Amino acid sequence: MTTATINRIRENTCKGVDTIIGAYSYRLTYDYTRECWDIFRAKTEDVTREWITHHGEIVTAWQPMGLSGMVEAQTIARELREEGEWIPDLCEALCELAGMADEYREADGETFEAVLFKAAEVLGVVII
Numbered sequence: 001m002t003t004a005t006i007n008r009i010r011e012n013t014c015k016g017v018d019t020i021i022g023a024y025s026y027r028l029t030y031d032y033t034r035e036c037w038d039i040f041r042a043k044t045e046d047v048t049r050e051w052i053t054h055h056g057e058i059v060t061a062w063q064p065m066g067l068s069g070m071v072e073a074q075t076i077a078r079e080l081r082e083e084g085e086w087i088p089d090l091c092e093a094l095c096e097l098a099g100m101a102d103e104y105r106e107a108d109g110e111t112f113e114a115v116l117f118k119a120a121e122v123l124g125v126v127i128i
Contacts, residue, residue, distance in 0.1 A: 001039075009039055029121065038118075070123075073097050077125035091116050098122040 005021070012019045013028040020026075024041045076094045080087065091112070095104035098119035107115045120127045 006039065010037075073123040073125050077120065077123075077127050080127045086113075086116070094123070094125075094127070095119045 009019045009026045010028050012026075018025040018027050026039060026041045029038050029040065073094065076090050076097070080090050080094070083090075092101065092104055095101050095115060100115060100119045100122070103115045104112065104119070116127065
Protein backbone atom coordinates (compact mmCIF):
# COMPACT_ATOMS: atom_id res chain seq x y z
CA MET A 1 0.00 0.00 0.00
CA THR A 2 1.46 3.35 -0.99
CA THR A 3 2.02 6.28 1.35
CA ALA A 4 -0.42 8.34 -0.73
CA THR A 5 -3.15 5.72 -0.21
CA ILE A 6 -2.47 5.56 3.53
CA ASN A 7 -2.65 9.38 3.71
CA ARG A 8 -5.94 9.34 1.80
CA ILE A 9 -7.39 6.76 4.21
CA ARG A 10 -6.18 8.89 7.16
CA GLU A 11 -7.69 12.08 5.74
CA ASN A 12 -11.03 10.40 5.02
CA THR A 13 -11.11 8.86 8.52
CA CYS A 14 -10.62 12.35 9.99
CA LYS A 15 -13.67 13.43 7.97
CA GLY A 16 -15.66 10.46 9.30
CA VAL A 17 -15.91 8.61 5.98
CA ASP A 18 -14.52 5.34 4.72
CA THR A 19 -12.18 5.20 1.74
CA ILE A 20 -13.61 3.03 -1.03
CA ILE A 21 -11.03 1.37 -3.29
CA GLY A 22 -12.43 -1.28 -5.60
CA ALA A 23 -14.48 -3.79 -3.64
CA TYR A 24 -13.06 -2.67 -0.28
CA SER A 25 -13.86 -0.02 2.28
CA TYR A 26 -10.85 1.14 4.35
CA ARG A 27 -10.79 2.81 7.76
CA LEU A 28 -8.09 3.87 10.20
CA THR A 29 -8.52 3.08 13.91
CA TYR A 30 -6.32 3.86 16.90
CA ASP A 31 -5.21 0.99 19.14
CA TYR A 32 -4.89 2.55 22.59
CA THR A 33 -3.20 -0.52 24.06
CA ARG A 34 -0.37 -0.59 21.53
CA GLU A 35 -0.52 3.20 21.03
CA CYS A 36 -0.49 3.00 17.25
CA TRP A 37 -2.80 3.27 14.26
CA ASP A 38 -4.27 0.28 12.42
CA ILE A 39 -5.92 0.18 9.01
CA PHE A 40 -8.65 -2.36 8.43
CA ARG A 41 -10.58 -3.11 5.33
CA ALA A 42 -13.94 -4.71 4.74
CA LYS A 43 -15.49 -5.84 1.51
CA THR A 44 -18.23 -3.35 0.76
CA GLU A 45 -20.71 -6.08 -0.19
CA ASP A 46 -19.65 -8.39 2.65
CA VAL A 47 -18.77 -8.23 6.33
CA THR A 48 -15.38 -9.92 6.06
CA ARG A 49 -12.68 -7.74 7.62
CA GLU A 50 -8.98 -7.82 6.95
CA TRP A 51 -6.35 -5.93 8.93
CA ILE A 52 -3.46 -4.24 7.18
CA THR A 53 -0.16 -4.31 9.06
CA HIS A 54 2.21 -1.36 9.21
CA HIS A 55 4.24 -3.11 6.53
CA GLY A 56 1.26 -3.27 4.15
CA GLU A 57 0.62 -7.00 4.64
CA ILE A 58 -3.01 -8.11 4.64
CA VAL A 59 -4.10 -10.35 7.51
CA THR A 60 -7.49 -12.03 7.54
CA ALA A 61 -8.39 -11.93 11.20
CA TRP A 62 -12.16 -12.10 11.14
CA GLN A 63 -14.76 -14.00 9.18
CA PRO A 64 -18.51 -13.46 9.06
CA MET A 65 -20.29 -15.20 11.89
CA GLY A 66 -23.90 -16.05 12.36
CA LEU A 67 -26.21 -14.81 15.08
CA SER A 68 -25.06 -17.52 17.50
CA GLY A 69 -21.44 -16.40 17.13
CA MET A 70 -22.37 -12.77 17.78
CA VAL A 71 -24.38 -13.77 20.85
CA GLU A 72 -21.45 -15.84 22.08
CA ALA A 73 -19.03 -12.92 21.62
CA GLN A 74 -21.36 -10.60 23.56
CA THR A 75 -21.77 -13.20 26.32
CA ILE A 76 -18.02 -13.70 26.69
CA ALA A 77 -17.43 -9.93 26.73
CA ARG A 78 -20.11 -9.46 29.42
CA GLU A 79 -18.56 -12.22 31.55
CA LEU A 80 -15.11 -10.62 31.26
CA ARG A 81 -16.52 -7.23 32.30
CA GLU A 82 -18.36 -8.76 35.26
CA GLU A 83 -15.34 -10.78 36.45
CA GLY A 84 -13.11 -7.71 36.53
CA GLU A 85 -10.04 -9.80 35.72
CA TRP A 86 -8.78 -11.75 32.74
CA ILE A 87 -10.07 -15.32 32.74
CA PRO A 88 -7.75 -17.24 30.37
CA ASP A 89 -10.44 -19.58 29.01
CA LEU A 90 -12.77 -16.68 28.23
CA CYS A 91 -9.95 -14.65 26.67
CA GLU A 92 -8.96 -17.54 24.45
CA ALA A 93 -12.59 -18.18 23.44
CA LEU A 94 -13.01 -14.52 22.46
CA CYS A 95 -9.82 -14.59 20.39
CA GLU A 96 -10.94 -17.85 18.78
CA LEU A 97 -14.19 -16.19 17.64
CA ALA A 98 -12.17 -13.32 16.18
CA GLY A 99 -9.90 -15.71 14.29
CA MET A 100 -6.95 -14.71 16.48
CA ALA A 101 -6.43 -17.83 18.60
CA ASP A 102 -2.86 -18.34 17.37
CA GLU A 103 -1.93 -14.76 18.18
CA TYR A 104 -3.39 -15.15 21.68
CA ARG A 105 -1.53 -18.41 22.32
CA GLU A 106 1.75 -16.87 21.15
CA ALA A 107 1.31 -13.73 23.27
CA ASP A 108 3.13 -13.33 26.56
CA GLY A 109 2.23 -11.53 29.77
CA GLU A 110 3.03 -8.15 28.24
CA THR A 111 1.36 -8.58 24.83
CA PHE A 112 -1.76 -10.67 25.45
CA GLU A 113 -3.88 -7.62 26.32
CA ALA A 114 -3.15 -6.00 22.96
CA VAL A 115 -4.29 -9.18 21.21
CA LEU A 116 -7.38 -9.37 23.42
CA PHE A 117 -8.36 -5.74 22.78
CA LYS A 118 -7.86 -6.19 19.04
CA ALA A 119 -10.07 -9.31 19.11
CA ALA A 120 -12.75 -7.35 20.95
CA GLU A 121 -12.54 -4.55 18.37
CA VAL A 122 -12.75 -7.03 15.50
CA LEU A 123 -15.87 -8.56 17.06
CA GLY A 124 -17.36 -5.19 18.02
CA VAL A 125 -17.63 -5.97 21.73
CA VAL A 126 -16.52 -4.14 24.89
CA ILE A 127 -14.49 -6.15 27.39
CA ILE A 128 -13.75 -3.55 30.10
